Amino acid sequence: MARLTLPPSSPSQVSLPPDKFSAIKTANYTQIPTWVSLRSNSSSLKNPQLQQGRLENVHLVSLSKQGKLKEAHRFLEEMDEAGVSVSPRSYESLLETSGKLRSLSYGKLIHDRLRTTVENPPGFLESRVLQMYCDCGSFWDARKLFDEMRVISMASWVIIISAFAREGLLKDALKLFSQMQNMGIEASPSIYISLLSSLLDSSYLELGKQLHCHVIKSGFYDNVSMDTAITNMYVKCGCLDIAELAFNRMNEKNAVTWTGLMVGYTKAEKQEHAIKLFCSMVKEGVELxxxxxxxxxxxxAGLKDLEMGRQVHGYIMKLGLEYEVTVGTPLVDFYVKCRSMESACRAFERISEPNDVSWSAIISGYSQIGEFDDCIKIFNSLRSKGVVLNDFIYTSIFQACSVLADLNLGSQAHGDAIKRGLVSYLYGESALITMYAKCGRLDYAYKVFESIDEPDTVAWTAIIAGCACHGTASEALSLFRQMRACGVRPNTVTFIALFTACSHSGLITEAKQYLESMSSEYGVHPIIDHYDCMVDTYSRAGQLEEALELIRTMPFKPDAMSWKSLLGGCLIHRDFKIGEIAAERLLELDPEDTAAYVLMFNLHASSGHWEEAARYRRMMAERDLRKEVSCSWVSINGKVHRFIVGDRHHPQTEEIYSKLQEFKFTRTSNENSFLTEDDASLGLLERKEQLLDHSEKLAIAFGLISTPNNAPIVVFKNLRACKDCHDFAKYVSKVTGRQVVVRDSNRFHHFKSGECSCGDYW
DNA sequence: CTAGGGTTAG
Structure with a gap:
């Protein structure tokens, strides 16, 4: 008899891919036999009748539970050589592990061994093999095995139908279901549950009703799981009223039943009803x-009802559930949505084992309150700690990079996400499109967009919005037509992007047509934001009467944005009469809106009405309002250099200012010299005369001296570009032959040979 | 031996 060598007690040499370690974590280590004792008295071999290979099989199961399939396989071969037979229980465990680890190759090896070495395998093993193929996602193998079965157990029917249903292969699942019926076999509740729960939206309602009829005819009474599945089918199909009926008819309900209905009401934006259900649960003493x-x-969170949420939080604490990640994570999100970041952080710290979802919740929290630097900080620390990252996290990071205009970090994170295989989700890809577009690389944005096989509404919207902010309106409109041709439906945001493109390029007729047809032709009902975009389009184009008329006749009560858009137009086109109206209304709605004061100040100052202008400045001062300090930055070799107006902190200040002097740039038209936002932010009226040290110019000058002669210069600015700096950038692009790109708070300006892509229209 | 529920984002 061959000698049986047992494996060393050192850690296994089998290396599993890192994402499969979870199986090892959940392994039951109590099953590990002490193989030292196995080795010392390998009595089973000496006395086969006594032990019948029991210990070997225990060891085999132990290896399998630990996910050590390679080692298990080696051990199997040794057992063969030793003539020790493998127990059905061992086969069962090996098949289960192969399935859990989705290891088709080992699963197949076990299946082959079972076929060739065991003459009449017990029926349950056959269905275990079937399960293994389904778990490995190899439906072809599963189907082949199933078709070859001479006797099909109920378990096998359940396994294959539920696997097909879960995988979205509903047609195949239903075919098997009717095959069962034709054979006169009655489907079990499990089969109905699987089929019902695979009906994900209202398009399956008819099918769902038919299955419901089958269930009734089959006479299954008071099966909580099945009745729950029926209720949830109606929930997912959008029939909340029927779901509620089904729910009320149930004699026995459990937490799952209640949860399903609450999900339905929450999705339907009827959060109050969901909370009412929760209260009933508590009242009825359902085990939570x-x-x-x-x-x-x-x-x-949906209601942003801080009081209600706090009460629920108290209840959670009473039950000691705040440490659970499944409770703690939504709690974090609840506080985030209620804008209570401190509580969110506290809740996060209580979670004993935060997972990637918890991290994404807290990161998106920082993103939502505008603390993008914190987002990046957390992201970097997670990355270095090797915590699992998901596509949600990357989506937030891309968003943060868009706002910070950090192309460097954005593309690093992109590469990182590719390595982790997390980009293939549309949400992430749309965020990438936006990120590249907002970092000034519309070309990369296009590349990402073109790499998507079937772009969805959001992806199309992202690229259209990208074109809009870069001022390529005709591209945006053409993309919109392509989107329609692809059968993708536009949504509210798509139209915002479209209108933005129109307003940046003065396409009044087009914008008007879309506004009139969006409801009838595209099924998207306009909201006030769409009208505000239209007001903006008219205003920029100088059609101020039309803009005012639209504000007065539109089916919404004008908001601050309506008047702000109009006021912006009044400034460009010097209309005091309408400007005054707009400013008054705007300040009524939002007395803290600094834009109103600055715009009115500029409107009067630009025409020399200094007293009127001063009145607005005084009002601003009295209300203790300050404009955000204007700031421009340029990234050189991954390092960001920031400038404010008159900045002399940069180590190369002298070089920067002498570069500026070189241009001897003088204002082209004196009448157009407004007091700019830069100046207003400092409150220095006298600045009017010296505009050479605006942050934007400093950044451009620094770009010129720190990059090769032919390199484009990309400058970012937190506020809108002023006319003077805009002219300066044009001049620089003409004199130096360089391409200058300026992103202001509104859009991108591409300067080339003395011309700007915005056509002086911004 | 199978089946029912939840949280994160553009």
Whole structure:
């Protein structure tokens, strides 16, 4: 008899891919036999009748539970040589592990071994093999095995139908279901549950009703799981009223049943109803679990009802569930949505084992309150700690990079996400399009867009918005037509992007047509933002009467944005009469809006009405309002250099200012010299005469001296570009032959040979 | 031996 060598007790040499370690973590280590004792008295070999290979099989199962399939396979071969037979229990475990680890190759090896070495395998092993193929996602193998089965157990029917249903292969699942019926086999509740729960939206309602009829005819009474599945089918198909009926008819309900209905109401934006259900649960004494709190907190978050959420939080603490990640994470999100970042952080710290979802919730929290630097900080620390990152996190990071205009970090994170295989999700890709577009690389944005096989509404919207902010309106409109041709439906945001493109290029007729047809032709009902865009389009184009008329006749009460857009137009086109109206209305709606004061100041100052101008400055001072300090920055070799007006802090200040002097740039038309936002931010009226040290010019000058002669210069600015700096950039591009790109708070300006892509229209 | 529920984002 061959000698049986047992494996060394050192850690296994089998290396599993890192993402499969979870299986090892969940392994039951109590199953590990002490193989030292196995080795010392390998009595089973000496006395086969006594042990019948029991210990070897225990060891085999142990290896399998630890996910050590390679080692298990080696051990199997040794058992063969030793003539020790493999127990059905071992086969069962090996098949289960192969499935869990989605290791088709080992699964197949076990299946082959079972076929060739065991003459009449017990029926349950056959269905275990089937399960393994389904778990590995190899439906072809599963189907082949199934078709070859001589006797099909109910378990096998359940396994294959539920696998097909879960995988979205509904047609195949239904075919098998009717095959069962034709064979006179009655489907079990599990089969109905699988089929019902694969019906994800209202397009399956008819099918769902038919299945419901089958269930009734089959006479299954009071099966909580199945009745829950029926209720949830109606929920997912959008029939909340029917779902509620089905729910009320149930004699016995559990937490799962309640949760399903609450999800439905929350999705339908009827959060109050969901919370009412939660209260009933408490009243009726239903045993609550973590999932109930997840959805309850989501409902509170949707309502931004801080009081309600706090009460729920108290209840959670009473039950000691705040440490659970399934409760703690939605709790974090709830506080984030209620703008209570401090509480969110506290809730986060209580989670005993935060997962990637918890991290994405807290990162998106920082992103939502505008603390983008914090987002990046957390991201970097997670990256270095090797925490699992998901596509949600990357989406937030790309968003942060768009706002910070940090192309460097953005493209690094992009590469990182590719390595982790997280980019293939549309959400992430759309965020990438926006990130590249807002970092000034419309070309990369296009590349990402073109790499998407079937762009969805959001992806199309992202690229259209990208074109809009770069001022390529005709491209935006053409993309919109292509989108329609591809059968993708535009949504509210798509139209905002489209209108933005029109307003930046003065396409009044087009904008008007879209506004009139969006509801009838595209099924998107205009909201006030769309009208505000139209007001903006008219205003920029100088059609101020039309803009005012639209504000007065539109089906919404004008908001601050309506008047702000109009006021902006009045400034460009020097209309005091309408400007005054707009400013008054704007200040009524939002007395803290600094833009109103600055715009009115400029409007009067630009025509020499200094007293009127001063009145607005005084008002601003009295209300203790300050404009955000204007700031421009340029990134050189990954390092960001920031400038404010008159800045002399940069180590190369002398060089920068002498470069500026070189241009001897003088204003082209004196009448157009407004007091700019730069100046207004400092409150220095006398600045009017010396505009050479605006942050934007400093950044451009620094770009000129720090990059090769032919390199384009990309400058970012937190406020809108002023006319003077705009002229300066044009001049620089003409004299130096360099391409200058300026992103202001509104859009991109591409300067080339003395011309700007905005056509002086911004 | 199978089946029912939740949280993150553009």
């Amino acid at each position: 679990d973590e999932f109930v709190f997840s959805i309850t907190l989501k409902a509170c």
